[in-house]
Amino acid sequence: MKIQFRSIKLDKNRLNTIGKLLKRLRPYRVSFVLSLVLAVISVVLTLYVPILIGRAVDCIVGAGEVDFVSLSSILIKIALCVGVNALCGWLMSLCCNKITYGMVKDIRTEAFRHVQKLPLSYLDAHPTGETVSRMISDVDQLADGLLMGFTQFFTGILTIIGTLIFMLTINPLITLVVVVITPLSLAVASFIAKRTYTMFKKQSEIRGEQTALIDEIISEQKVVQAFSYENRAEERFNEVNERLKKCSLRAVFFSSLTNPSTRFVNALVYAGVGVAGAFAAISGGLTIGGLSAFLSYANQYTKPFNEISGVVTELQGSLACAARLFELIEAQEQTPDPILPETPPNDDGRMEFRDVCFSYNKSRELIRDFSLTVHPGQRVAIVGPTGCGKTTLINLIMRFYDIDSGEITMDGINTQSMKRSELRIRFGMVLQDTWLKSGTIRENITMGRPDATDEEIMAAAISSHAYNFIRRLTNGFDTVIGESGGSLSLGQKQLLCIARVMLCMPPMLILDEATSSIDTRTEKHVQDAFVKLMRGRTTFIVAHRLSTIREADVILVMRDGRIIEKGRHDELIRKGGFYKELYESQFAH
DSSP: OHHHHHHHHHHHHHHHHHHHHHHTTGGGHHHHHHHHHHHHHHHHHHHHHHHHHHHHHHTEEETTEEOHHHHHHHHHHHHHHHHHHHHHHHHHHHHHHHHHHHHHHHHHHHHHHHHHHSOHHHHHHSOHHHHHHHHTHHHHHHHHHHHHIIIIIHHHHHHHHHHHHHHHHHOHHHHHHHHHHHHHHHHHHHHHHHHHHHHHHHHHHHHHHHHHHHHHHHHTHHHHHHTTOHHHHHHHHHHHHHHHHHHHHHHHHHHHTHHHHHHHHHHHHHHHHHHHHHHHHHTTSSOHHHHHHHHHHHHHHHHHHHHHHHHHHHHHHHHHHHHHHHHHHTSOOOOOOOSSOOOOSSOOOOEEEEEEEEOSSTTSOOEEEEEEEEOTTOEEEEEOSTTSSHHHHHHHHTTSSOOSEEEEEETTEEGGGSOHHHHHTTEEEEOSSOOOOSEEHHHHHTTSOTTOOHHHHHHHHHHTTOHHHHTTSTTGGGOEEOGGGTTOOHHHHHHHHHHHHHHHOOSEEEEESTTTTSOHHHHHHHHHHHHHHHTTSEEEEEOSSGGGGTTOSEEEEEETTEEEEEEOHHHHHHHTSHHHHHHHHHHOO
16 A cells, blocks of 8 residues: 555656646747647658558559559659658757747746745755756756657657558558557556656756765865865765666666567567458458558557657656756745835944844754844944854844844834845945856956946955955956956955945945955955945944954854843953953963
8 A cells, every 4th residue: 555655646746747847838839739730730641651652552553554644643642741741840840949948948047036036044955066956957858858758749649549540441450459459568668657757756866966066076176185085075976976877777777678668569569460461451351552551550550659658768757857846946935025115214224133033943042032232333243152143143134044033123124024135235245255256357346336437446446455466467357257266365355355345335234254364464454444444334243353353332242142241342351251261262372
């Protein structure tokens, strides 16, 4: 009973996947109907040719007894049928390509658009490589299956139906022989197809795991080499690759049984028609031309079964890939923006936290009953040991994660009542981890303000002290850098991120170890620039080097998700609490 239940569930999943694919076929229904019409014309012409050939055979009675007039007329008809059939086949291919690659484009666009709406919790929980594999490899395999399905599946079915009709018009008794043996071919194909779906699904999952591993190892190649991790990385890859090989071999082996199995059954059909037709011809119930046409029909009747079995096998892999793709597309989006969003009446920069609670894992609390009032223009420094909730607090301010309970307000407006874009446009962020895209230096600086003038870009670069290295590059601001900054140093990347914020001049700032990768001399200049930038702006500073926050208006000392101390630097030192311990641990001799 357990096996039967799993089989039913599997079939239901496949039916759901097919239903989702058909739903995405709607925009291409005109092309789909046209391809069906062309398929019908092509099949009818293909099946009419054997009748013409049979008549041509009957025109040749014997040596010197050939009806050339009738034979010539028949040959012209055959040529016309073949020509029109070729044209229909070409047009049908165009329609099928338009449907297939149009659907694939739509699905890939839908998947990419959906990824932009997924919460960070989903992206943090799923390897990047696996998500990339679903959007590229799985979509490509889905395209192959759809193309085979549209070009061969429907044509094959129409050929089978049409052949039966034509054979019935020639000799119903021999047709009965064909119909009786046919279910055996279908049973064999169905038996194998049901077992290959699970194998192809497992293959797609392992391929996604492999893509994730490759992405991780290549993107972190410097770390791999620095820690001599090459051999272990190769071992991990070989283990995944071996599992993929075994799974792929099983899937391909079982799927490859379909075609020879159906060919064997089809050979039985052809032999049965030949024997039955021979007896019918001997008894005078069938002409030689009729037997020739019947044998041709028997061959055409069995051929689609081989094609369809191959298509069905390919579709198993495609449906497995489509199922994984729809899992991504249907993953729950982040909480939608309110229908009637509120906007702060001004940009004073007053932030308030009231009894905020949050945890990444609901079974383990992180931030509990967090309350804080940040006045306009204040510089708030957040310090504490690793894992105390400093960066998490920034994630909550920016609504990268939504709080579990409590309230965060900006200028009196609950941030959850605002559109995320409206909230985030009010902040400028400079993080310890830099992010640069492939493109020019100019494009990376103007990411927040694409309409900035050259004078404004130059001023931002000078203020951030990025101009010193930019002017030494081959093409200055038009120098193209690769993914994640290419050959730029960590300090240069961070200076570009600082220039990006200085160009936007947002009303509030978030600095998370913003100068951690900059040399001491440049850091002093950048700190001076930050002092000017922070003037009149509410600023949150996450710091590990406590020397950078001595001038902060208020320092929050966090531990285990709570504020345990609060005050200015001198006040906290005089208190002799946890902050003093942290400070002295960094400057102890």
